[in-house]
């Protein structure tokens with residue numbers, strides 16, 4: 288029992304130390320991972336956006352919960368952008384020829400997400416609305432450059 292526990296801990300430690308790309312066995316898994324994280328992030332951005340703009344009633348606790356999910360998700364999609372996985376997705380191939388710019392756009396968005404979280408903690412809808420505006424602009428900037436339009 289003790290031995291197997293050590294073994295499991297060892298395997299988990301190893302997985303955490305591996306480079307991101309090596310964590311996906313197949314390209315489709317990387318694609319599914321990034322699209323899933325982006326989809327969840329989009330859902331919660333939509334919910335908080337609806338509250339910020341008054342389309343749904345403002346609820347401070349829900350606003351915070353949505354912001355927390357946005358921040359958590361904002362860290363995840365990028366490791367799924369493994370080289371050679373543009374086919375049959377909405378990821379433009381330029382992501383991999385301009386990786387530093389793409390990563391900077393991702394970092395900018397994560398920064399704006401943290402500001403949304405801080406605004407949500409104040410419970411002040413005006414602050415949330417302003418921070419959401421900046422977050423939305425950071426999504427759009429990357430989509431305009433690196434997402435195939437629908």
Ligand code: HEC
Pocket residue numbers: 318321322323325326328329330332376377378379389390392393394396422423425426427429430433434435
């Ligand atoms: C650094 C670039 C970048 C940023 C920043 C970014 N996205 Fe995206 N997003 C993409 C790319 C590229 C795709 C297409 C991914 C694919 O099809 O594999 C995408 C796809 C999506 C999707 C579709 C996911 C699916 O179901 O396939 C949603 C929803 C989405 N983004 C929401 C957002 C929201 C909301 C934000 C801001 C809070 C955001 N994105 C910020 C690059 C970005």
